[in-house]
Amino acid sequence: MSFGKIVTLSILVAFSGGAGYRYLMGTQPTAIATAAMPVAFRPYSLCSGSKRYHCVVDGDTIWNEGTKIRIADIDTPEVSEPKCASEAALGAKATKRMLQLVNVGPFEMQAWPGRDEDKYGRKLRVLVRDGRSLGDILVGEGLARTWTGRRQPWC
Numbered sequence: 001m002s003f004g005k006i007v008t009l010s011i012l013v014a015f016s017g018g019a020g021y022r023y024l025m026g027t028q029p030t031a032i033a034t035a036a037m038p039v040a041f042r043p044y045s046l047c048s049g050s051k052r053y054h055c056v057v058d059g060d061t062i063w064n065e066g067t068k069i070r071i072a073d074i075d076t077p078e079v080s081e082p083k084c085a086s087e088a089a090l091g092a093k094a095t096k097r098m099l100q101l102v103n104v105g106p107f108e109m110q111a112w113p114g115r116d117e118d119k120y121g122r123k124l125r126v127l128v129r130d131g132r133s134l135g136d137i138l139v140g141e142g143l144a145r146t147w148t149g150r151r152q153p154w155c
Contacts, residue, residue: 041106046100056102059094059144060135061122064109070122071098072112074135074144077154084155091154094143101134103125 046060047055052063053126059076062069076098077091112124127134145152 006127044102046095046099056095056099058091059098059138061099062102068122069109069125070118070120071127071135072124073126073133073147074138075147075151076138076144082155087154090143094138097138097141097143098134101129101137104129107134 042054042065043087045055049100052068053066053089054063056062058079060071060074062071069072076094077087079088079091079095081090082088083093107127107129109123109125110128112126115124118124135146
């Protein structure tokens with residue numbers, strides 16, 4: 001299927017799911033803390049270099065249309081500064097899997113209740129497709145932990 005057909009299909013799916021009605025009627029969700037924000041499907045790549053716009057950094061961080069997103073419901077092993085070889089290997093697997101998951105198709109970004117950004121200025125969001133957190137998929141596959149509010153060692 002060509003990229004143009006994928007984009008067209010994604011738009012049709014979004015409009016049939018109610019996004020088109022809200023767009024045409026000029027109405028938007030008012031409660032940002034609980035509102036789900038649909039993400040138009042556009043393929044992600046792995047981030048590289050200093051210019052990051054629409055890519056996956058690691059298992060729990062992505063860039064979406066120029067906004068850095070911290071996937072709020074999980075913690076994955078570090079890839080940029082791992083503490084041991086097993087953390088580096090598991091972090092690489094989590095990054096690869098997150099890239100696969102975000103590239104399956106459209107998903108929503110749900111705000112993290114009570115907090116919009118972390119201390120680094122990243123938007124805190126839960127990625128959801130068909131009612132299921134993409135982070136929960138990583139947790140179920142042993143590639144992430146449910147976020148408890150603090151980092152724990154992977155080594």
